[in-house]
Amino acid sequence: MAMIHLVETDITTMRVDAIVNAANETLLGGGGVDGAIHRAAGPELLAECRAIGGCTTGQAVLTKGYNLPARFVLHAVGPVWRGGNQNEPALLASCYRRCLELAIQHDIQSMAFPAISCGAYGFPLDEAADIAVDTIQSFLNRTGKPKDVYIVCFQSRVKFAFAQAIRGLEE
Template sequence: MYFEVIEADITTLTVDAIVNAANESLLGGGGVDGAIHRAAGPALLAACRALPEVRKGVRCPTGEARITPGFALPARFVIHTAGPVWHGGGHGEPGLLADCYKNCLKLARDEDVKSIAFPAISAGIYGYPAEAAAEIAVRTIREAAWGPERVVFCTFGARMTRIYKALT
């Protein structure tokens, strides 16, 4: 596995799959989620709506992942995952965040993805401390039984770029 850190708009990357730091509804939101929905076009929202709810309003419980086509994006696929909201670290957040990465990799393996780009899941509005979130991301992917040829950590801002570069 080859790791890259790129400070960019994840929606512009030419990779097989990009990961969407989504909410459990998968119906769009702010940040990375909103940017991906806008760039992919309305077909992405329609595909997300078509995914079955596991309970009222929830298509992707925290720590799980779902996959859709990339539609108008350069990426063939969007792998959606709902990261945990930070509540101080004593409510299972580290395990749930690691599960996000593991479940994204499982879907990527199933679709023969050779390159994948991850945002800093949960490190934005969900409040997960950036250094801890990045450490979990890098460690979980390194320790995975399977990984794609190329893993991109797509960062937003110089601080996150420095954090990921220090870990890779």
């Protein structure tokens, strides 16, 4: 049975088949989780991302994991929050769904998501957590894959928001 797990740790230390990077459209690294993943993976990741040539908001692409414990990195480009009237919720859900679709295509059994768009992109945390959890759980209910999906929170307030979203599904 496919399951969602909630953990508070550094996503670059996760021993899973794939970790998800909250990337920007250039895929060339940045701040927050994006910069941490690029630093931990090494310069080969940047070279592969350069060759891909970018990714549009709401989509995701797969690269190797290089020096990370994960075999792959799924680079998901989340929306910048502009008040909620620019299709941000649908684009955020699309990021999560696209990563899950890529996981099935590449036989990924375990994967770890960060809180996409909740840092510098300013997406309201509670709303983003609800969208993420609902999208992931709906996908797992429909496909039964991947087996283990981790939501990795770098801060306790983020973990709390995602725990509330998971509880909301159970009610």
